Amino acid sequence: MNEIRVAARINGEDISRTVEPRMLLSDFLRGPAGLTGTHVGCEHGVCGACTVLLDGEPVRSCLMLAAQIDGCAVTTVEGLAGVAGEPDVGALHPIQRAFHETHALQCGFCTPGILLSVAAFLEETPRPTRDEVREAISGHLCRCTGYHNIVEGVVRAAELLAEGP
Amino acid sequence: MKPPPFDYVAPTDLDEALAALADAGEDARVLAGGQSLIPMLNFRLAAPVKLIDLNRVSELSGIERRPDGGLVLGAMTRHRQLERDATIAEYAPLLAEAAPWIAHAPIRTRGTIGGSIAHADPAAELPALLLLLGASVRVARAARDGEAPGRVERTLPLDDFCFGPFFTALEADEVITRIDIPPCGPLEGTAFEEFARRRGDYAIAGAASRMILDEDGTCLHAAVSLINAGPAPALVAGVEEPLVGRPPTEDRLAEAADVASAGCDPAPDMHGSEAYRRHLVRVLVLRTLARAARRAAAGRTPGIETEDG
Numbered sequence: 040m041n042e043i044r045v046a047a048r049i050n051g052e053d054i055s056r057t058v059e060p061r062m063l064l065s066d067f068l069r070g071p072a073g074l075t076g077t078h079v080g081c082e083h084g085v086c087g088a089c090t091v092l093l094d095g096e097p098v099r100s101c102l103m104l105a106a107q108i109d110g111c112a113v114t115t116v117e118g119l120a121g122v123a124g125e126p127d128v129g130a131l132h133p134i135q136r137a138f139h140e141t142h143a144l145q146c147g148f149c150t151p152g153i154l155l156s157v158a159a160f161l162e163e164t165p166r167p168t169r170d171e172v173r174e175a176i177s178g179h180l181c182r183c184t185g186y187h188n189i190v191e192g193v194v195r196a197a198e199l200l201a202e203g204p
Numbered sequence: 205m206k207p208p209p210f211d212y213v214a215p216t217d218l219d220e221a222l223a224a225l226a227d228a229g230e231d232a233r234v235l236a237g238g239q240s241l242i243p244m245l246n247f248r249l250a251a252p253v254k255l256i257d258l259n260r261v262s263e264l265s266g267i268e269r270r271p272d273g274g275l276v277l278g279a280m281t282r283h284r285q286l287e288r289d290a291t292i293a294e295y296a297p298l299l300a301e302a303a304p305w306i307a308h309a310p311i312r313t314r315g316t317i318g319g320s321i322a323h324a325d326p327a328a329e330l331p332a333l334l335l336l337l338g339a340s341v342r343v344a345r346a347a348r349d350g351e352a353p354g355r356v357e358r359t360l361p362l363d364d365f366c367f368g369p370f371f372t373a374l375e376a377d378e379v380i381t382r383i384d385i386p387p388c389g390p391l392e393g394t395a396f397e398e399f400a401r402r403r404g405d406y407a408i409a410g411a412a413s414r415m416i417l418d419e420d421g422t423c424l425h426a427a428v429s430l431i432n433a434g435p436a437p438a439l440v441a442g443v444e445e446p447l448v449g450r451p452p453t454e455d456r457l458a459e460a461a462d463v464a465s466a467g468c469d470p471a472p473d474m475h476g477s478e479a480y481r482r483h484l485v486r487v488l489v490l491r492t493l494a495r496a497a498r499r500a501a502a503g504r505t506p507g508i509e510t511e512d513g
Contacts, residue, residue, distance in 0.1 A: 041211050060212030060255065061245070082205040083243040090310050096284070097310040102242045106212055107259060156310065177403040178308025
């Protein structure tokens with residue numbers, strides 16, 4: 040089997056690795072890239088836990104090959120805080136602050152994927168209704184919260200983002 | 205839950221991709237958006253020796269309006285583009301209306317129109333919608349032994365393309381390159397609706413309707429295409445009977461919905477019995493036909509309408 044050279048920008052940092060073609064992006068992020076914040080749940084695109092941003096758009100990292108991100112920019116939960124291209128590792132993004140405030144996570148397994156989906160969603164829909172929020176997170180499974188506080192968290196995140204830094 | 209080993213190429217040129225596919229033989233697969241193929245790899249339901257990734261072939265993307273008003277959609281057009289593109293909203297509003305109902309946003313970011321048709325899932329929206337719009341599929345392959353070198357292309361109406369569940373007219377060395385959609389007239393209306401237990405899940409059933417009226421409000425054309433209510437997308441036979449040649453009154457729309465409900469072929473499963481699905485089809489067809497009729501009467505289907513749902 041051939042090996043593929045992948046050079047990508049992950050959370051603002053250039054990374055270059057040789058991978059087997061069959062390596063999923065989710066496994067690449069957690070393994071060679073050393074970013075274990077991206078969680079792997081179902082591995083067939085149903086649970087949403089592994090969602091990351093590819094060139095700013097949400098994708099399921101378990102439904103992409105690592106070989107496909109060559110030349111692309113990927114944002115994982117580790118790179119969410121800070122401005123685009125210059126992540127502030129350790130700081131909390133307004134969406135993370137909002138989730139903290141509203142108790143929008145319990146075990147936290149689904150949270151990284153939800154945060155990235157919500158980041159893309161709020162970019163496009165800065166003042167969402169609760170119905171729009173429910174729709175936006177419908178591609179994510181959470182077995183702890185019952186979703187109620189996640190919806191509150193997203194609404195609060197929209198307020199915090201509107202207030203500015 | 206990890207894909208089996210395979211070789212991988214990501215050409216930037218279509219002819220290069222076609223040659224790679226022809227060389228690799230029947231055990232190779234084409235990778236478009238990957239939102240169906242990669243789960244199949246993860247489950248090891250598919251084990252190709254080689255994947256030919258089309259994501260870097262720029263010739264396969266783009267949405268264009270032809271001089272006659274029809275649209276040409278590159279096979280690698282993403283569902284997200286159908287959802288957001290201004291040309292689609294104006295000239296193929298049915299696709300813009302339905303696109304947000306295709307799976308979830310992260311799937312729509314990657315999933316492609318060509319991939320959806322090639323996969324031919326009876327629960328997929330796009331094959332049924334494109335059939336209703338009278339679309340045709342352009343496919344290409346590299347010349348075979350004994351043929352003059354170069355690219356060999358053919359065009360098939362969508363009707364002759366999807367035969368059954370996951371079964372199409374596409375041959376092992378062929379790739380879908382584009383979808384052609386004929387122009388829509390000024391007194392034409394379309395509408396889409398589906399029902400799923402959770403937003404983004406596969407629909408238990410869905411319906412798309414199209415109606416063309418004349419200036420006096422007489423129905424010239426009525427058609428209905430169903431999602432997940434039969435083995436392959438097909439226009440429902442007989443729905444035009446009560447409608448064509450007359451104004452689309454409530455009674456006649458209801459009669460057409462009864463025809464669709466009786467004529468569909470839904471497979472019962474844990475989410476609904478056959479009777480339930482027939483009832484659902486009736487309701488969805490009635491709603492979409494009524495909305496298509498209103499939109500046709502209003503002159504032109506607006507991109508996304510909200511006032512009456």
